[in-house]
Amino acid sequence: MIKINLHLFSLLLLLxxxxxxxxxxxxxxxxxxxxxxxxxKSLFDSPDKNTNTKQLIDPQIIKTxxxxxxxxxxxxxxxxxxxxxxxxxxxxxxxxxxxxYLLGTNKIAVPIPFFINDRISIPKGTVVKAMYEGNGxxxxxxxxxSYWIKNDRTLKPFEQSVQPINKKLVxxxxxxxxxxxxxxxxxxxxxxxxxxxxxxxxxxxxxxxTENRERWVTDSSVQEYAPDKTEENNRLFLTKPRLGYFxxxxxxxxxxxxxxxxxxxxERWNDWISVDYNGKNYYLKSPSYETNLVPANPxxxxxxxxxxxxxxxxxxxxxxxxxxxxxxxxxxxxxILATRQWKTWYLINNGQEQLWINRDNIIEDFNPIPxxxxxxxxxxxxxxxxxxxxxxxxxxxxxxxxxxxxxxxxWGEIEYQGKKYWILDE
Numbered sequence: 501m502i503k504i505n506l507h508l509f510s511l512l513l514l515l516x517x518x519x520x521x522x523x524x525x526x527x528x529x530x531x532x533x534x535x536x537x538x539x540x541k542s543l544f545d546s547p548d549k550n551t552n553t554k555q556l557i558d559p560q561i562i563k564t565x566x567x568x569x570x571x572x573x574x575x576x577x578x579x580x581x582x583x584x585x586x587x588x589x590x591x592x593x594x595x596x597x598x599x600x601y602l603l604g605t606n607k608i609a610v611p612i613p614f615f616i617n618d619r620i621s622i623p624k625g626t627v628v629k630a631m632y633e634g635n636g637x638x639x640x641x642x643x644x645x646s647y648w649i650k651n652d653r654t655l656k657p658f659e660q661s662v663q664p665i666n667k668k669l670v671x672x673x674x675x676x677x678x679x680x681x682x683x684x685x686x687x688x689x690x691x692x693x694x695x696x697x698x699x700x701x702x703x704x705x706x707x708x709x710t711e712n713r714e715r716w717v718t719d720s721s722v723q724e725y726a727p728d729k730t731e732e733n734n735r736l737f738l739t740k741p742r743l744g745y746f747x748x749x750x751x752x753x754x755x756x757x758x759x760x761x762x763x764x765x766x767e768r769w770n771d772w773i774s775v776d777y778n779g780k781n782y783y784l785k786s787p788s789y790e791t792n793l794v795p796a797n798p799x800x801x802x803x804x805x806x807x808x809x810x811x812x813x814x815x816x817x818x819x820x821x822x823x824x825x826x827x828x829x830x831x832x833x834x835x836i837l838a839t840r841q842w843k844t845w846y847l848i849n850n851g852q853e854q855l856w857i858n859r860d861n862i863i864e865d866f867n868p869i870p871x872x873x874x875x876x877x878x879x880x881x882x883x884x885x886x887x888x889x890x891x892x893x894x895x896x897x898x899x900x901x902x903x904x905x906x907x908x909x910x911w912g913e914i915e916y917q918g919k920k921y922w923i924l925d926e
Contacts, residue, residue: 528566528573535562535572536589536635538614543581547571553581559612561592589614594634600658600680601638602627607654609647613637622649627658627682627702643684663701668725669708670695672749675722677715681705687715693752695725727767727774735796736775737762739824742793744782748772757782762796794820795842799854802842809836809846810866812888817855821845827855834886868908875914876901883921887911894921 537559545551547568564572570585607622613635628640637648679685681702700707704719738761745754763775771786795801798820814830821842838846844859877900884891906913911922
Protein backbone atom coordinates (compact mmCIF):
# COMPACT_ATOMS: atom_id res chain seq x y z
CA MET A 501 0.00 0.00 0.00
CA ILE A 502 2.85 2.35 0.86
CA LYS A 503 4.54 1.46 -2.42
CA ILE A 504 1.41 2.36 -4.38
CA ASN A 505 1.15 5.66 -2.54
CA LEU A 506 4.74 6.51 -3.44
CA HIS A 507 4.02 5.90 -7.11
CA LEU A 508 0.90 8.01 -6.92
CA PHE A 509 2.82 10.77 -5.16
CA SER A 510 5.54 10.78 -7.84
CA LEU A 511 2.94 10.90 -10.56
CA LEU A 512 1.21 13.80 -8.89
CA LEU A 513 4.50 15.72 -8.60
CA LEU A 514 5.21 15.14 -12.31
CA LEU A 515 1.77 16.39 -13.29
CA UNK A 516 2.14 19.47 -11.10
CA UNK A 517 5.58 20.25 -12.63
CA UNK A 518 4.30 19.77 -16.18
CA UNK A 519 1.30 21.99 -15.53
CA UNK A 520 3.53 24.70 -14.03
CA UNK A 521 5.93 24.56 -16.96
CA UNK A 522 3.07 24.62 -19.46
CA UNK A 523 1.52 27.59 -17.69
CA UNK A 524 4.88 29.36 -17.53
CA UNK A 525 5.57 28.84 -21.23
CA UNK A 526 2.17 30.05 -22.23
CA UNK A 527 2.47 33.09 -19.95
CA UNK A 528 5.04 34.58 -22.41
CA UNK A 529 3.50 36.58 -25.23
CA UNK A 530 5.33 36.88 -28.52
CA UNK A 531 5.58 40.51 -29.64
CA UNK A 532 7.45 42.56 -32.22
CA UNK A 533 7.65 46.02 -30.75
CA UNK A 534 9.98 48.95 -30.29
CA UNK A 535 10.36 50.28 -26.79
CA UNK A 536 11.55 53.76 -25.86
CA UNK A 537 13.42 53.66 -22.56
CA UNK A 538 12.93 57.11 -21.03
CA UNK A 539 15.34 56.49 -18.14
CA UNK A 540 18.11 54.08 -17.26
CA LYS A 541 16.60 50.66 -16.68
CA SER A 542 17.64 47.77 -14.39
CA LEU A 543 18.22 44.44 -16.12
CA PHE A 544 16.79 41.19 -14.75
CA ASP A 545 17.59 37.60 -15.63
CA SER A 546 13.89 36.71 -15.68
CA PRO A 547 10.55 38.50 -15.22
CA ASP A 548 11.07 38.40 -11.47
CA LYS A 549 12.28 41.27 -9.29
CA ASN A 550 14.37 38.83 -7.30
CA THR A 551 16.65 38.29 -10.35
CA ASN A 552 18.08 41.84 -10.56
CA THR A 553 21.52 41.73 -12.22
CA LYS A 554 22.50 45.14 -10.78
CA GLN A 555 23.24 46.22 -14.36
CA LEU A 556 21.68 49.27 -16.06
CA ILE A 557 20.83 50.06 -19.67
CA ASP A 558 20.82 53.66 -20.95
CA PRO A 559 17.77 55.43 -22.41
CA GLN A 560 17.34 54.27 -26.00
CA ILE A 561 15.05 52.70 -28.56
CA ILE A 562 15.24 48.92 -28.36
CA LYS A 563 13.37 45.97 -29.81
CA THR A 564 11.47 43.39 -27.75
CA UNK A 565 10.24 40.03 -29.02
CA UNK A 566 8.30 38.77 -26.00
CA UNK A 567 6.62 39.97 -22.86
CA UNK A 568 5.06 38.63 -19.71
CA UNK A 569 2.57 40.82 -17.93
CA UNK A 570 4.48 44.10 -17.28
CA UNK A 571 7.84 42.65 -18.28
CA UNK A 572 9.67 42.82 -21.62
CA UNK A 573 12.52 40.66 -22.85
CA UNK A 574 15.35 42.41 -24.73
CA UNK A 575 18.65 41.30 -26.22
CA UNK A 576 21.82 42.70 -24.62
CA UNK A 577 25.52 41.97 -25.00
CA UNK A 578 25.10 39.55 -22.09
CA UNK A 579 22.20 37.73 -23.68
CA UNK A 580 18.47 37.95 -23.03
CA UNK A 581 17.46 40.19 -20.13
CA UNK A 582 14.19 41.52 -18.78
CA UNK A 583 12.98 45.03 -17.94
CA UNK A 584 9.79 46.37 -16.43
CA UNK A 585 7.44 48.69 -18.30
CA UNK A 586 8.02 51.58 -15.88
CA UNK A 587 9.22 54.76 -17.73
CA UNK A 588 8.94 52.92 -21.03
CA UNK A 589 7.01 53.99 -24.13
CA UNK A 590 5.68 50.67 -25.39
CA UNK A 591 4.71 49.73 -28.92
CA UNK A 592 6.59 52.76 -30.31
CA UNK A 593 5.86 53.32 -34.00
CA UNK A 594 8.42 55.05 -36.24
CA UNK A 595 7.99 55.76 -39.92
CA UNK A 596 10.89 55.90 -42.35
CA UNK A 597 11.08 59.23 -44.19
CA UNK A 598 13.46 61.08 -46.47
CA UNK A 599 12.96 64.78 -45.83
CA UNK A 600 15.35 67.70 -45.49
CA TYR A 601 14.60 70.63 -43.22
CA LEU A 602 16.00 74.07 -42.45
CA LEU A 603 15.82 74.83 -38.73
CA GLY A 604 13.93 78.08 -38.17
CA THR A 605 15.10 78.28 -34.55
CA ASN A 606 17.54 76.60 -32.17
CA LYS A 607 16.31 73.04 -31.59
CA ILE A 608 16.73 70.82 -28.53
CA ALA A 609 18.09 67.45 -29.68
CA VAL A 610 17.87 64.29 -27.57
CA PRO A 611 18.99 60.67 -28.14
CA ILE A 612 15.41 59.34 -27.91
CA PRO A 613 12.02 60.71 -29.03
CA PHE A 614 11.33 62.06 -25.55
CA PHE A 615 12.78 65.07 -23.73
CA ILE A 616 15.42 64.00 -21.21
CA ASN A 617 18.31 65.79 -19.50
CA ASP A 618 20.86 64.34 -21.91
CA ARG A 619 20.46 66.90 -24.69
CA ILE A 620 22.25 69.30 -27.04
CA SER A 621 21.16 72.35 -29.02
CA ILE A 622 21.30 72.43 -32.83
CA PRO A 623 21.64 76.05 -34.04
CA LYS A 624 19.08 77.94 -36.07
CA GLY A 625 19.82 77.85 -39.80
CA THR A 626 21.23 74.31 -39.73
CA VAL A 627 20.10 72.00 -42.52
CA VAL A 628 19.26 68.45 -41.39
CA LYS A 629 17.91 65.32 -43.05
CA ALA A 630 15.12 63.37 -41.35
CA MET A 631 15.36 59.56 -41.44
CA TYR A 632 12.47 58.57 -39.14
CA GLU A 633 9.53 60.24 -37.47
CA GLY A 634 7.43 59.14 -34.52
CA ASN A 635 5.94 60.29 -31.21
CA GLY A 636 5.92 63.89 -32.54
CA UNK A 637 9.69 63.80 -33.19
CA UNK A 638 11.97 63.30 -36.19
CA UNK A 639 15.34 61.56 -36.14
CA UNK A 640 18.22 63.48 -37.74
CA UNK A 641 21.99 63.12 -38.05
CA UNK A 642 24.13 65.89 -36.58
CA UNK A 643 27.95 65.61 -36.48
CA UNK A 644 27.62 61.90 -37.33
CA UNK A 645 25.36 61.20 -34.32
CA SER A 646 21.62 60.48 -34.36
CA TYR A 647 19.28 62.77 -32.45
CA TRP A 648 15.56 63.34 -32.16
CA ILE A 649 14.08 66.83 -32.46
CA LYS A 650 10.51 68.00 -32.09
CA ASN A 651 8.53 67.89 -35.33
CA ASP A 652 6.81 71.27 -35.35
CA ARG A 653 6.27 74.36 -37.49
CA THR A 654 9.80 75.67 -36.84
CA LEU A 655 11.02 73.05 -39.34
CA LYS A 656 11.00 74.57 -42.82
CA PRO A 657 11.14 72.41 -45.97
CA PHE A 658 14.69 72.98 -47.19
CA GLU A 659 13.91 72.95 -50.92
CA GLN A 660 11.84 76.11 -50.51
CA SER A 661 15.03 77.97 -49.57
CA VAL A 662 17.16 76.64 -52.45
CA GLN A 663 17.77 78.72 -55.58
CA PRO A 664 18.06 76.76 -58.86
CA ILE A 665 21.08 77.99 -60.85
CA ASN A 666 23.30 76.90 -63.70
CA LYS A 667 26.69 78.43 -62.95
CA LYS A 668 30.18 77.29 -63.82
CA LEU A 669 32.50 77.57 -60.82
CA VAL A 670 36.28 77.74 -60.52
CA UNK A 671 37.72 75.98 -57.46
CA UNK A 672 40.98 77.78 -56.66
CA UNK A 673 41.84 75.19 -53.99
CA UNK A 674 40.76 71.66 -53.15
CA UNK A 675 37.21 71.75 -51.80
CA UNK A 676 35.75 69.72 -48.93
CA UNK A 677 32.46 68.02 -49.79
CA UNK A 678 29.40 68.16 -47.54
CA UNK A 679 26.28 66.01 -47.78
CA UNK A 680 24.19 69.03 -46.76
CA UNK A 681 24.89 72.78 -46.80
CA UNK A 682 25.92 72.81 -43.12
CA UNK A 683 29.30 72.40 -41.43
CA UNK A 684 28.10 69.35 -39.46
CA UNK A 685 27.64 67.37 -42.70
CA UNK A 686 31.35 67.05 -43.60
CA UNK A 687 31.89 63.88 -45.66
CA UNK A 688 35.70 63.96 -45.15
CA UNK A 689 36.00 63.83 -48.95
CA UNK A 690 37.24 66.54 -51.29
CA UNK A 691 37.55 67.43 -54.96
CA UNK A 692 40.65 68.75 -56.71
CA UNK A 693 41.15 72.19 -58.21
CA UNK A 694 38.90 72.26 -61.25
CA UNK A 695 35.85 73.82 -62.89
CA UNK A 696 32.41 72.41 -62.09
CA UNK A 697 28.81 73.40 -62.73
CA UNK A 698 26.54 74.20 -59.78
CA UNK A 699 22.83 73.45 -60.11
CA UNK A 700 21.67 74.86 -56.77
CA UNK A 701 22.64 77.64 -54.37
CA UNK A 702 21.76 78.15 -50.72
CA UNK A 703 23.25 81.19 -49.02
CA UNK A 704 27.04 80.76 -49.40
CA UNK A 705 26.79 77.12 -50.53
CA UNK A 706 26.75 75.52 -53.98
CA UNK A 707 25.42 72.07 -54.91
CA UNK A 708 27.48 70.05 -57.40
CA UNK A 709 27.25 66.53 -58.80
CA THR A 710 30.09 64.16 -57.93
CA GLU A 711 30.00 60.56 -59.12
CA ASN A 712 26.22 60.82 -59.53
CA ARG A 713 25.79 62.09 -55.95
CA GLU A 714 24.85 65.60 -54.97
CA ARG A 715 27.36 67.27 -52.69
CA TRP A 716 27.73 70.81 -51.33
CA VAL A 717 30.73 73.15 -51.18
CA THR A 718 31.18 76.55 -49.56
CA ASP A 719 31.94 79.64 -51.63
CA SER A 720 35.37 80.04 -50.01
CA SER A 721 38.08 80.15 -52.72
CA VAL A 722 35.36 79.71 -55.34
CA GLN A 723 34.67 82.09 -58.23
CA GLU A 724 31.81 82.13 -60.69
CA TYR A 725 33.11 81.72 -64.23
CA ALA A 726 31.38 84.22 -66.53
CA PRO A 727 33.68 84.63 -69.57
CA ASP A 728 33.77 87.32 -72.23
CA LYS A 729 33.61 85.80 -75.72
CA THR A 730 34.17 89.01 -77.70
CA GLU A 731 37.56 87.81 -78.99
CA GLU A 732 36.46 84.28 -79.75
CA ASN A 733 38.47 82.60 -82.56
CA ASN A 734 41.10 85.37 -82.61
CA ARG A 735 44.40 83.65 -83.47
CA LEU A 736 47.59 84.59 -81.63
CA PHE A 737 51.08 83.23 -81.31
CA LEU A 738 53.44 83.18 -78.37
CA THR A 739 56.59 85.27 -78.36
CA LYS A 740 57.87 83.30 -75.35
CA PRO A 741 57.15 79.89 -73.79
CA ARG A 742 54.10 80.10 -71.55
CA LEU A 743 52.54 78.00 -68.80
CA GLY A 744 49.16 76.72 -69.89
CA TYR A 745 46.92 75.90 -66.92
CA PHE A 746 44.20 73.25 -67.12
CA UNK A 747 41.99 75.37 -64.82
CA UNK A 748 42.09 79.18 -64.46
CA UNK A 749 43.66 78.84 -61.00
CA UNK A 750 47.32 79.36 -60.14
CA UNK A 751 47.51 76.15 -58.07
CA UNK A 752 46.12 73.94 -60.83
CA UNK A 753 48.22 71.58 -62.92
CA UNK A 754 49.84 73.04 -66.03
CA UNK A 755 51.98 72.37 -69.08
CA UNK A 756 54.48 74.46 -71.06
CA UNK A 757 53.33 75.81 -74.43
CA UNK A 758 56.45 76.39 -76.58
CA UNK A 759 57.60 79.73 -78.00
CA UNK A 760 56.06 80.75 -81.36
CA UNK A 761 53.18 78.32 -80.91
CA UNK A 762 49.96 79.51 -82.50
CA UNK A 763 46.90 79.51 -80.25
CA UNK A 764 43.27 80.45 -80.76
CA UNK A 765 41.41 82.52 -78.18
CA UNK A 766 38.28 80.81 -76.88
CA GLU A 767 37.24 83.37 -74.28
CA ARG A 768 38.50 85.75 -71.60
CA TRP A 769 37.65 85.75 -67.91
CA ASN A 770 39.00 88.14 -65.28
CA ASP A 771 42.78 88.05 -65.75
CA TRP A 772 42.80 84.76 -67.67
CA ILE A 773 42.58 83.94 -71.35
CA SER A 774 41.28 80.57 -72.52
CA VAL A 775 43.05 79.29 -75.64
CA ASP A 776 43.02 76.25 -77.87
CA TYR A 777 46.43 74.72 -78.54
CA ASN A 778 46.69 71.52 -80.57
CA GLY A 779 43.06 70.72 -79.87
CA LYS A 780 43.33 71.12 -76.10
CA ASN A 781 42.03 73.87 -73.84
CA TYR A 782 44.51 75.83 -71.71
CA TYR A 783 44.35 78.99 -69.62
CA LEU A 784 47.03 81.67 -69.76
CA LYS A 785 47.49 84.07 -66.87
CA SER A 786 47.63 87.84 -67.37
CA PRO A 787 49.17 90.32 -67.30
CA SER A 788 52.22 88.28 -68.28
CA TYR A 789 50.51 86.67 -71.24
CA GLU A 790 49.63 90.08 -72.68
CA THR A 791 53.27 90.82 -73.51
CA ASN A 792 53.89 87.30 -74.79
CA LEU A 793 50.94 87.03 -77.16
CA VAL A 794 50.56 88.86 -80.43
CA PRO A 795 47.94 88.55 -83.19
CA ALA A 796 48.72 85.87 -85.74
CA ASN A 797 47.45 88.33 -88.40
CA PRO A 798 48.61 91.74 -87.10
CA UNK A 799 46.98 93.81 -89.87
CA UNK A 800 43.50 92.68 -88.81
CA UNK A 801 44.01 92.65 -85.05
CA UNK A 802 41.97 94.68 -82.61
CA UNK A 803 39.22 97.12 -83.53
CA UNK A 804 38.95 99.53 -86.43
CA UNK A 805 39.41 103.18 -85.47
CA UNK A 806 40.07 106.50 -87.18
CA UNK A 807 41.96 108.43 -84.55
CA UNK A 808 44.49 111.24 -84.75
CA UNK A 809 47.31 110.76 -82.27
CA UNK A 810 49.69 113.38 -80.89
CA UNK A 811 53.24 112.02 -80.49
CA UNK A 812 55.36 113.77 -77.88
CA UNK A 813 58.66 112.26 -79.12
CA UNK A 814 59.98 110.03 -81.88
CA UNK A 815 58.43 106.55 -81.57
CA UNK A 816 59.80 103.19 -82.68
CA UNK A 817 57.81 101.19 -85.22
CA UNK A 818 57.01 97.46 -84.78
CA UNK A 819 55.86 94.74 -87.19
CA UNK A 820 53.74 93.11 -84.45
CA UNK A 821 52.17 94.74 -81.40
CA UNK A 822 55.00 93.49 -79.19
CA UNK A 823 58.24 95.07 -78.00
CA UNK A 824 60.03 91.95 -79.28
CA UNK A 825 59.32 92.89 -82.90
CA UNK A 826 60.92 96.30 -83.31
CA UNK A 827 61.96 97.41 -86.82
CA UNK A 828 64.66 99.83 -85.69
CA UNK A 829 62.78 102.57 -87.56
CA UNK A 830 61.49 105.73 -85.90
CA UNK A 831 58.56 107.94 -86.75
CA UNK A 832 59.49 111.58 -86.19
CA UNK A 833 56.11 113.15 -86.88
CA UNK A 834 53.96 114.74 -84.20
CA UNK A 835 50.62 113.86 -85.80
CA ILE A 836 49.68 110.44 -87.09
CA LEU A 837 46.40 108.72 -88.00
CA ALA A 838 45.77 105.32 -86.35
CA THR A 839 43.51 102.84 -88.15
CA ARG A 840 43.39 100.03 -85.57
CA GLN A 841 43.89 99.59 -81.84
CA TRP A 842 44.91 96.37 -80.06
CA LYS A 843 45.29 96.78 -76.31
CA THR A 844 48.01 99.47 -75.86
CA TRP A 845 49.07 99.45 -79.51
CA TYR A 846 48.05 101.47 -82.57
CA LEU A 847 48.35 100.47 -86.22
CA ILE A 848 49.44 103.27 -88.57
CA ASN A 849 50.34 103.65 -92.22
CA ASN A 850 54.01 104.44 -92.67
CA GLY A 851 54.45 104.95 -96.38
CA GLN A 852 53.82 101.57 -97.99
CA GLU A 853 53.81 99.66 -94.67
CA GLN A 854 51.36 99.15 -91.88
CA LEU A 855 53.27 99.15 -88.61
CA TRP A 856 52.52 99.36 -84.90
CA ILE A 857 53.43 101.95 -82.27
CA ASN A 858 52.98 101.71 -78.52
CA ARG A 859 51.00 104.27 -76.55
CA ASP A 860 54.16 105.33 -74.70
CA ASN A 861 54.86 109.02 -75.35
CA ILE A 862 51.50 109.43 -77.08
CA ILE A 863 48.73 111.80 -76.04
CA GLU A 864 45.65 109.67 -76.65
CA ASP A 865 43.03 112.23 -75.67
CA PHE A 866 44.03 114.60 -78.46
CA ASN A 867 40.62 115.67 -79.76
CA PRO A 868 40.80 119.17 -81.33
CA ILE A 869 37.56 120.81 -82.43
CA PRO A 870 37.00 123.03 -85.51
CA UNK A 871 37.41 126.73 -84.74
CA UNK A 872 37.61 129.50 -87.34
CA UNK A 873 38.81 132.96 -86.41
CA UNK A 874 41.32 135.52 -87.71
CA UNK A 875 43.69 137.24 -85.29
CA UNK A 876 46.07 140.22 -85.59
CA UNK A 877 49.04 139.87 -83.28
CA UNK A 878 49.59 142.83 -80.96
CA UNK A 879 53.08 141.69 -80.04
CA UNK A 880 55.76 139.32 -81.25
CA UNK A 881 54.48 135.78 -80.69
CA UNK A 882 56.01 132.30 -80.69
CA UNK A 883 54.20 129.62 -82.63
CA UNK A 884 54.84 125.85 -82.29
CA UNK A 885 54.86 122.98 -84.77
CA UNK A 886 52.77 120.95 -82.25
CA UNK A 887 50.71 121.80 -79.16
CA UNK A 888 53.60 120.89 -76.86
CA UNK A 889 55.63 123.30 -74.75
CA UNK A 890 58.92 121.71 -75.81
CA UNK A 891 58.08 121.54 -79.52
CA UNK A 892 60.08 123.46 -82.13
CA UNK A 893 58.91 127.04 -82.55
CA UNK A 894 59.39 130.24 -84.55
CA UNK A 895 58.60 133.87 -83.77
CA UNK A 896 55.93 135.81 -85.64
CA UNK A 897 56.16 139.59 -85.59
CA UNK A 898 53.51 141.97 -84.30
CA UNK A 899 50.68 143.11 -86.58
CA UNK A 900 50.76 139.74 -88.38
CA UNK A 901 47.35 138.28 -89.20
CA UNK A 902 46.85 134.54 -88.59
CA UNK A 903 43.80 132.33 -89.16
CA UNK A 904 42.76 129.79 -86.50
CA UNK A 905 41.30 126.49 -87.80
CA UNK A 906 41.14 124.21 -84.73
CA UNK A 907 41.26 124.44 -80.96
CA UNK A 908 42.47 121.97 -78.28
CA UNK A 909 42.68 122.88 -74.61
CA UNK A 910 44.67 126.15 -74.37
CA TRP A 911 46.09 125.73 -77.87
CA GLY A 912 44.85 126.99 -81.20
CA GLU A 913 45.95 125.64 -84.59
CA ILE A 914 46.70 128.41 -87.10
CA GLU A 915 47.76 128.72 -90.72
CA TYR A 916 50.88 130.79 -91.36
CA GLN A 917 52.77 131.04 -94.64
CA GLY A 918 51.06 127.93 -95.99
CA LYS A 919 51.93 125.80 -92.98
CA LYS A 920 50.13 124.88 -89.80
CA TYR A 921 51.35 125.87 -86.37
CA TRP A 922 50.00 125.99 -82.85
CA ILE A 923 49.73 129.06 -80.70
CA LEU A 924 48.98 129.47 -77.02
CA ASP A 925 45.70 131.29 -76.51
CA GLU A 926 46.57 134.05 -74.07
